[in-house]
Amino acid sequence: MWRRGIRTVVLGVALVVLAGCGSETVESDDTADEATRAGTATAWTRAAPIRINGVRTADGGRSLVVDAEVPDGARDCVRGLRGELHTVEHGTVYVMVTFETRSLDRNAGCTGTQRVEATVKLREPLGSRRVMVNSGAVFTPVGAAPPALRQCGENGCDPTPPRCTSSSYRQAVDATDIPRHTSWEERGCDDTWLVLDLSTRMGPVCGDVGDGCSTSAISQRWFYRAEPSGWRPVTMNGDAGCAGIHKLLPELPERLCATLPRLDRG
8 A cells, every 4th residue: 555655646746747848848839939920020021222323333344233222220121132134125234123121010110221232243244235223213324434324314314415496495494493384485595505484374274265264474584504414504584685694694695685675474
């Protein structure tokens, strides 16, 4: 009886120890699950840069280095940055720059930005071909200071030189900080200077005459100087003749301002 009692006690202790081990094992699994959930709470998403700041050549023109702006914060916000050659056709090299980020999660804290560089390997030297990054920004080596490429603007990579033509006047108007749908009247033009009277309709859109709707026009006279990229707005003045404008632009030829009427501002 005494030995049977000992065996009973020992068996009971063993069961308690096993039960304790099983309890510890379950607790360890829960901790691992929590760690896994914490690690995957902020999902990584593939994205494109916020902005492309510049492109330059490297390795004798066989590589492109893309200067890009990406998210940044207290924690790691970017990983897996890569630049890839997509295709080459019609004189343009198409490249893609992507990365993984968790900036789409508000809790990630990726509220700032940082500049990074992605390298793209080319099959052959760039030469005179253009570069388009992510189907958006376009850069060209023509007219640039190597190794940097020149970013193309709204008027393309090869803007039309300033001329005394209607299309050139449109470029001048587009380069002026005025509302869209502004009309113009040429007041004088030569190889260096351009004078335009610009008129912008203000007020509601009117229908037939007599419907009680009235509009007004705001007029401005702008003076432009010719530059390689097109007409650049310099200043504005609505005085008659040359006296007023010569205080601002004494180099303006008198033949372009002598007959200017006083501008009717509407």
